[in-house]
Amino acid sequence: MVPIAERREKEIGLRMRTSPHIVIYFQVRQLVLENYITRQSFQGGPATVLLLDYFTIWRTAAQALRDLTGYTEESIVDSIRNLRDHGLLIAEDSEQDRLENRFAKKWLWPNASRYYHFATKLDEPYSSPEEIRNYYEKYLKGTKQPAIYKTYPERPKIRLLPDSGAEAPLFQTLRLRHTTRDFSGGSISLKQLSRIIYYTWGKLSTYKTQEFGHLLHKASPSAGARHPIESYAVVNNVEGVRRGIYHYSVKDHSLELVKAGDFRERCVTFSAGQTWTRNASVLFLMTAVVERTAWKYRIPRVYRAFLLDAGHISQSFLLVSTALGLGAFCIGVISDLSIERELGIDGVNETAIFAVGVGCSSKEKGDFEKGAEVH
Numbered sequence: 084m085v086p087i088a089e090r091r092e093k094e095i096g097l098r099m100r101t102s103p104h105i106v107i108y109f110q111v112r113q114l115v116l117e118n119y120i121t122r123q124s125f126q127g128g129p130a131t132v133l134l135l136d137y138f139t140i141w142r143t144a145a146q147a148l149r150d151l152t153g154y155t156e157e158s159i160v161d162s163i164r165n166l167r168d169h170g171l172l173i174a175e176d177s178e179q180d181r182l183e184n185r186f187a188k189k190w191l192w193p194n195a196s197r198y199y200h201f202a203t204k205l206d207e208p209y210s211s212p213e214e215i216r217n218y219y220e221k222y223l224k225g226t227k228q229p230a231i232y233k234t235y236p237e238r239p240k241i242r243l244l245p246d247s248g249a250e251a252p253l254f255q256t257l258r259l260r261h262t263t264r265d266f267s268g269g270s271i272s273l274k275q276l277s278r279i280i281y282y283t284w285g286k287l288s289t290y291k292t293q294e295f296g297h298l299l300h301k302a303s304p305s306a307g308a309r310h311p312i313e314s315y316a317v318v319n320n321v322e323g324v325r326r327g328i329y330h331y332s333v334k335d336h337s338l339e340l341v342k343a344g345d346f347r348e349r350c351v352t353f354s355a356g357q358t359w360t361r362n363a364s365v366l367f368l369m370t371a372v373v374e375r376t377a378w379k380y381r382i383p384r385v386y387r388a389f390l391l392d393a394g395h396i397s398q399s400f401l402l403v404s405t406a407l408g409l410g411a412f413c414i415g416v417i418s419d420l421s422i423e424r425e426l427g428i429d430g431v432n433e434t435a436i437f438a439v440g441v442g443c444s445s446k447e448k449g450d451f452e453k454g455a456e457v458h
């Protein structure tokens with residue numbers, strides 16, 4: 084046991100500074116200070132802000148005791164300890180210090196995008212059916228649903244021509260696409276997997292530019308042709324392919340084994356508790372490599388490009404899978420933190436964004452029209 088006096092001396096001699104990743108706001112007339120990287124929040128007051136202001140440069144509690152008059156020694160030491168425990172003050176060379184330093188170097192966009200991305204990361208299971216029912220009861224029941232159509236009834240109209248979908252297979256595919264959540268757990272072939280990946284994340288060609296060298300041409304567009312989205316295939320059932328997690332290498336159209344093993348139950352965790360995902364033949368976890376885009380564009384608006392890029396990719400994936408007669412889905416409710424831990428990525432320079440999956444539908448064609456689930 085370290086004697087109390089020695090512990091206290093160490094504590095007040097520790098160099099600390101205020102985290103540069105704090106957002107402060109009022110919630111129900113209460114001042115809230117939130118560290119969006121560690122996702123800890125603290126209810127404070129003007130004195131908290133003064134203390135954090137004092138620690139914007141590296142300082143120790145001993146210095147604070149000398150400089151900050153009008154407070155008792157105990158209250159200053161307690162407040163500093165409290166702010167440290169809540170991630171608002173960072174001790175020099177601590178794990179948090181290293182994390183926040185790395186973050187500042189990579190995530191070049193200002194607060195708006197940083198706060199949104201990190202404050203909305205998920206590490207909890209999806210709501211249970213009972214919680215979802217309670218939510219509907221509490222917030223939605225008895226309220227009027229917003230109109231699903233917008234119209235200008237008073238304005239002149241031009242009637243457009245109906246389409247039968249006959250001219251091109253793409254039109255048929257667009258008509259057939261819908262979300263599948265019922266999978267038999269059966270296998271898809273390596274040929275199907277290869278095609279899906281090629282037309283979703285693969286390099287169709289490259290072209291040379293003066294400023295940026297060779298750039299990629301893929302089936303989906305990408306803001307500034309940065310193509311920040313990476314894909315990891317969790318292979319559950321593919322003929323001739325060992326179960327495991329693979330990284331898709333765009334460079335040579337191959338799957339690189341990251342971890343061998345049966346990850347079907349982990350799929351449920353990755354999808355934040357959506358149990359049916361364990362029966363997908365392959366679940367693709369998409370991440371974004373932040374610096375690939377942030378290096379070129381420094382404005383926070385460009386953060387949206389990640390989300391839009393992932394959306395385009397997802398639609399290509401769904402259409403290719405549909406064209407191959409397979410069932411497919413996209414899921415935005417994912418456990419970012421468990422995915423990042425499993426993939427061994429830092430969640431700062433490479434961060435989880437979206438997931439899509441494919442498999443053999445257990446429903447007959449046409450069953451879908453009888454009643455679809457909505458999530």
Ligand SMILES: Cc1cc2nc3c(=O)[nH]c(=O)nc-3n(C[C@H](O)[C@H](O)[C@H](O)COP(=O)(O)O)c2cc1C
Pocket residue numbers: 260261262263264357413414415416417455456457458
């Ligand atoms: C951004 C986004 C996130 C979604 N996340 C989920 C999800 O987490 N779980 C799920 O079951 N479906 C998810 N879906 C699928 C939608 O629920 C589905 O597209 C919607 O019900 C319409 O059905 P359809 O795709 O068959 O037309 C998501 C779709 C989008 C575009």
